[in-house]
Amino acid sequence: MSEVFVRVALDHPLPTLFDYRCDSSEPPAVGTLVSVPFGKRHVVGLICEVVAHSDVPAERLRNVEKVCTTCPPVSEHWLALAAFAADYYQRGLGEVALPALPQSLRDASRWARLFAPQEHYRLTPEGRTALPDALPARATALRKLAQALADADCLAGADARALHPKALATLDAWQTQGWVMLEVIDAAAVTAAAVLPDAPAPALPTLTGEQADAVEAIRDADGFAPFLLHGVTGSGKTEVYLRALAGILAARPDAQALVLVPEINLTPQFEAAFRARFAALDASAIVTLHSGLAEGERARNWFAAHTGRARIVLGTRLAVLASLPKLAIIVVDEEHDPAYKQQEGLRYSARDLAIYRAKQLGVPVVLGSATPSLESWWQADQGRYKRLTLSRRAVADAALPSVRLIDLEDERRRGRASIEGLSGPLIAALKTRLERGEQSLVFLNRRGYAPQLACDACGWVAGCPRCSAYVVLHKPERALRCHHCGWESRIPRSCPECGNVDIAPLGRGTQRVEETLAGAVPGARVLRIDADSTRRKGSAQALFSDVHAGEVDILVGTQMIAKGHDFRRVSLVGVLNADTALFSHDFRASERLFAQLMQVSGRAGRAGLPGEVLVQTRYPRHALYHALGRHDYVGFANATLAERRDAHLPPFVYQALLRAEGRTLEAALAFLQQAAAELAQIPAAGRVTVYDAVPLTIVKVMHVHRAQLLVESASRAALQATLRAWQPLLRALKGVLRWSLEVDPLDI
Numbered sequence: 136m137s138e139v140f141v142r143v144a145l146d147h148p149l150p151t152l153f154d155y156r157c158d159s160s161e162p163p164a165v166g167t168l169v170s171v172p173f174g175k176r177h178v179v180g181l182i183c184e185v186v187a188h189s190d191v192p193a194e195r196l197r198n199v200e201k202v203c204t205t206c207p208p209v210s211e212h213w214l215a216l217a218a219f220a221a222d223y224y225q226r227g228l229g230e231v232a233l234p235a236l237p238q239s240l241r242d243a244s245r246w247a248r249l250f251a252p253q254e255h256y257r258l259t260p261e262g263r264t265a266l267p268d269a270l271p272a273r274a275t276a277l278r279k280l281a282q283a284l285a286d287a288d289c290l291a292g293a294d295a296r297a298l299h300p301k302a303l304a305t306l307d308a309w310q311t312q313g314w315v316m317l318e319v320i321d322a323a324a325v326t327a328a329a330v331l332p333d334a335p336a337p338a339l340p341t342l343t344g345e346q347a348d349a350v351e352a353i354r355d356a357d358g359f360a361p362f363l364l365h366g367v368t369g370s371g372k373t374e375v376y377l378r379a380l381a382g383i384l385a386a387r388p389d390a391q392a393l394v395l396v397p398e399i400n401l402t403p404q405f406e407a408a409f410r411a412r413f414a415a416l417d418a419s420a421i422v423t424l425h426s427g428l429a430e431g432e433r434a435r436n437w438f439a440a441h442t443g444r445a446r447i448v449l450g451t452r453l454a455v456l457a458s459l460p461k462l463a464i465i466v467v468d469e470e471h472d473p474a475y476k477q478q479e480g481l482r483y484s485a486r487d488l489a490i491y492r493a494k495q496l497g498v499p500v501v502l503g504s505a506t507p508s509l510e511s512w513w514q515a516d517q518g519r520y521k522r523l524t525l526s527r528r529a530v531a532d533a534a535l536p537s538v539r540l541i542d543l544e545d546e547r548r549r550g551r552a553s554i555e556g557l558s559g560p561l562i563a564a565l566k567t568r569l570e571r572g573e574q575s576l577v578f579l580n581r582r583g584y585a586p587q588l589a590c591d592a593c594g595w596v597a598g599c600p601r602c603s604a605y606v607v608l609h610k611p612e613r614a615l616r617c618h619h620c621g622w623e624s625r626i627p628r629s630c631p632e633c634g635n636v637d638i639a640p641l642g643r644g645t646q647r648v649e650e651t652l653a654g655a656v657p658g659a660r661v662l663r664i665d666a667d668s669t670r671r672k673g674s675a676q677a678l679f680s681d682v683h684a685g686e687v688d689i690l691v692g693t694q695m696i697a698k699g700h701d702f703r704r705v706s707l708v709g710v711l712n713a714d715t716a717l718f719s720h721d722f723r724a725s726e727r728l729f730a731q732l733m734q735v736s737g738r739a740g741r742a743g744l745p746g747e748v749l750v751q752t753r754y755p756r757h758a759l760y761h762a763l764g765r766h767d768y769v770g771f772a773n774a775t776l777a778e779r780r781d782a783h784l785p786p787f788v789y790q791a792l793l794r795a796e797g798r799t800l801e802a803a804l805a806f807l808q809q810a811a812a813e814l815a816q817i818p819a820a821g822r823v824t825v826y827d828a829v830p831l832t833i834v835k836v837m838h839v840h841r842a843q844l845l846v847e848s849a850s851r852a853a854l855q856a857t858l859r860a861w862q863p864l865l866r867a868l869k870g871v872l873r874w875s876l877e878v879d880p881l882d883i
């Protein structure tokens with residue numbers, strides 16, 4: 136028996152592959168899943184190399200226990216993508232690759248049942264032309280087989296054999312001819328593939344000139360081509376994606392497209408648009424991938440992408456790591472959205488990986504946004520991304536909304552009435568929309584009833600016993616909740632410090648605004664959408680359909696309502712509490728605020744009703760609001776980039792954060808100081824700046840104290856080399872509960 140060795144990636148922090156012996160005359164291919172012994176456990180890993188020799192002493196080598204035959208190996212491209220992400224984000228390959236696979240694939244005991252291989256045959260376009268004419272007239276059995284193939288979307292091997300005992304041999308021959316293709320599909324996916332009733336080709340809107348130019352540029356792209364599609368809200372970016380995809384999918388019968396959206400809640404709207412447009416594809420050729428799917432469905436959809444059966448994959452950030460052997464175009468919608476950044480574990484940016492992936496495969500990638508991230512805008516400035524501009528709204532007569540700032544100081548000075556933080560002009564405008572039967576949207580980025588519960592007499596404020604943070608008052612739930620650790624308690628009747636019964640909520644969140652609106656705008660049907668009102672699976676979808684169906688007059692909510700939704704009857708947007716972000720210590724706060732306000736403003740007046748945006752503020756002269764009023768993203772971006780350049784901030788430098796969690800703040804800080812000292816010894820660190828270790832703003836969460844150390848460099852390569860050399864030194868340090876490195880952090 137011949138002996139080979141496989142080098143396997145395991146979900147383990149050590150950045151190394153693990154060698155195993157494989158007794159096999161036919162060694163499994165690179166990219167195959169195997170089950171191997173690891174210590175006392177049995178774990179699933181991915182074969183990254185097959186080698187004739189191992190450096191591990193023979194007596195320590197253990198055997199591969201099981202080879203997964205139900206799932207075809209992942210491609211070398213995919214492994215290279217995972218390797219890049221691992222290297223870039225300073226992780227082990229297995230730590231990236233294995234969590235990117237469906238959970239059920241990582242359990243070897245489920246392999247046999249999971250994707251029981253069923254071979255299916257499908258006619259290629261050439262086959263459709265050639266068959267059955269190429270067959271002898273008397274070969275009735277073969278003709279029947281050809282007809283069955285033409286009738287069905289795809290034909291299972293077993294069904295073919297029922298038609299003709301030698302069918303499989305014939306199908307093999309036809310496959311060599313290029314007339315049929317062979318697919319391995321699991322039964323579950325086939326059920327999902329129920330062919331849609333013959334949908335008529337949808338009537339396509341006539342593209343605006345700018346849309347047509349954008350589509351043409353994307354379709355004509357040759358090889359790797361990054362596009363920044365800068366289109367104002369309502370300019371029809373989705374239509375551009377649809378047309379570009381249609382061109383690319385039609386040009387190659389096996390081509391796959393990946394479309395990323397920032398939020399699960401946006402997938403249904405996109406899925407509906409794609410299903411309607413690509414009705415000619417069978418239903419299983421369009422799949423979604425996001426964390427809201429049940430594991431079985433997610434595994435099936437992943438598998439459909441992996442086998443090439445899915446032509447369009449629509450997903451949230453995790454989909455960027457899906458296995459897509461024939462990927463031909465990537466779209467990242469709302470590319471500026473911070474949700475593309477994974478905030479735990481492997482802290483990757485799905486947008487950045489999308490760019491890498493497109494480059495690796497030599498395919499176009501489209502980043503779309505009304506407010507591109509300054510990183511992307513800067514890339515376009517330098518000519519690395521091609522800028523495509525949609526400067527006006529697509530629907531005839533739909534203009535961008537007018538923006539009016541309501542000066543809260545001025546309102547107060549003039550003694551104008553307001554109700555619980557809702558200014559007179561805003562309430563009046565809400566009433567007008569109600570009379571006209573139009574919808575309004577009230578946006579504030581704070582959920583709960585009030586961010587604090589306080590005692591006027593002694594100054595007590597309700598805080599979390601586990602975190603250094605105030606707890607948020609939730610009125611419908613009758614609870615105080617910590618938004619950092621989930622701690623919850625009943626609302627006290629009196630001040631626990633002094634016994635005063637007049638404890639009162641301070642500030643306002645969405646629940647309180649919902650309550651105020653119900654009183655201030657009599658007769659209005661008010662709906663709140665935020666993380667609390669949509670906790671149950673599917674409930675967000677139900678609430679959004681109520682808005683679309685016109686069953687809501689005023690929608691109040693957090694950034695969940697600001698993103699991408701195509702509300703047709705909203706003509707007024709009110710913005711509360713935006714000022715808090717103006718003076719944040721985070722240098723990205725103003726970029727984020729501006730993007731949010733542009734996004735939420737963009738929900739108004741999309742279908743021809745004149746739209747109006749009212750922003751309540753104490754700083755009506757702030758430059759950010761001025762730019763917002765003029766819809767001047769370009770001015771804002773250029774001014775902010777100039778500031779960033781002067782201040783040596785990203786995108787002009789590259790950053791990484793080392794975070795430490797300790798039992799005490801001193802322990803966390805001491806660890807970081809040691810880490811900084813170690814870093815100073817690294818030769819490549821000459822071009823790297825290390826800042827002082829500092830506590831996080833919310834220093835304690837769940838009794839754990841947190842601090843961070845920022846390192847940065849004008850050279851990405853120098854930073855990467857330093858981080859690589861730093862890791863083993865960090866692993867040798869002790870004294871904290873946990874530490875982690877984040878490359879390109881968004882929150883500093």
Ligand code: ADP
Nearest residue numbers: 340341342343368369370371372373374529530
């Ligand atoms: P964006 O994503 O740029 O904010 P959408 O893609 O949601 O904009 O498009 C806004 C609206 O314009 C949608 O209702 C869409 O159907 C419509 N639309 C897009 N392109 C056209 C067009 N060429 N002609 C008419 N309507 C269009």
Ligand code: ZN
Nearest residue numbers: 590593630633
């Ligand atoms: Zn008190």
Ligand code: ZN
Nearest residue numbers: 599602617620
């Ligand atoms: Zn807490």
